[in-house]
Amino acid sequence: MIDYQHVTLDYSVNGPILRDLTFTIQEGEFFVLIGPSGCGKTTTLKLINRLLEQTDGDILFQGKRLKDYNLRELRLETGYVLQQIALFPNMTVAENIALIPEMKGMDKAAILEKTRELLTKVGLEPDQYLNRLPKDLSGGERQRIGILRAIIAHPKVLLMDEPFSALDPISRSQLQDLIKNLHREFGMTTVFVTHDMDEAVKLADRICLMRAGEVVQLGTPDELRNQPADDFVTEFMQTSGGAK
Numbered sequence: 289m290i291d292y293q294h295v296t297l298d299y300s301v302n303g304p305i306l307r308d309l310t311f312t313i314q315e316g317e318f319f320v321l322i323g324p325s326g327c328g329k330t331t332t333l334k335l336i337n338r339l340l341e342q343t344d345g346d347i348l349f350q351g352k353r354l355k356d357y358n359l360r361e362l363r364l365e366t367g368y369v370l371q372q373i374a375l376f377p378n379m380t381v382a383e384n385i386a387l388i389p390e391m392k393g394m395d396k397a398a399i400l401e402k403t404r405e406l407l408t409k410v411g412l413e414p415d416q417y418l419n420r421l422p423k424d425l426s427g428g429e430r431q432r433i434g435i436l437r438a439i440i441a442h443p444k445v446l447l448m449d450e451p452f453s454a455l456d457p458i459s460r461s462q463l464q465d466l467i468k469n470l471h472r473e474f475g476m477t478t479v480f481v482t483h484d485m486d487e488a489v490k491l492a493d494r495i496c497l498m499r500a501g502e503v504v505q506l507g508t509p510d511e512l513r514n515q516p517a518d519d520f521v522t523e524f525m526q527t528s529g530g531a532k
Contacts, residue, residue, distance in 0.1 A: 289315035289477050295345035306501045318471050318478045320488040323498035329481045333447055337366045367438030367446040371454050373430045375422040381433055382418040389441040406436045428459035448480045485528035
């Protein structure tokens with residue numbers, strides 16, 4: 289699905305930000321990038337929708353080099369959810385969610401029907417939320433709307449960059465359950481960045497643990513827990529959760 293082939297990013301005087309990344313994200317899997325601050329996990333994510341460009345190596349998306357995609361086409365096929373959801377403040381919930389499907393030429397009546405269906409699925413009553421503005425939503429509600437906006441047009445891949453880290457523990461746990469259920473239902477390839485190993489273990493099919501721009505270990509949660517590649521993996525599992 290997404291193949292990193294000897295990917296390096298090096299444009300700083302302090303050395304490479306990413307070093308010779310080579311791995312494959314399988315179609316339909318929930319793939320988590322994790323590691324300490326500054327390890328390159330968000331940078332690795334941003335290469336997928338070309339918010340950043342590597343200096344060496346290639347990334348293939350469904351067998352085609354990312355560099356060969358039309359940028360607008362690529363981003364319309366890529367859902368993106370951030371820690372701070374950038375909902376347009378003067379647009380209603382319905383208008384925010386409809387942005388991408390309208391750009392892809394979907395029928396407005398079909399968009400509204402799908403919006404109502406998805407709002408119900410995430411526990412938000414459509415008649416109460418469709419015409420609300422972002423300022424009238426809680427943090428957890430804004431994240432739900434951001435997720436729906438990202439998935440309504442059925443992107444081929446969903447990118448999530450620490451989307452729940454600013455939420456209270458209860459909202460965070462609820463949204464972890466929600467995104468896991470949505471992933472199970474829709475089967476979208478999902479690439480998720482976090483610094484919390486408990487979150488990674490809960491969500492991931494596979495975890496890619498990074499340090500200083502390199503992959504230290506890539507495997508299932510059980511493999512990282514029971515077969516750590518080195519002392520760094522063992523220590524990270526213990527100090528960042530996930531050692532249970």
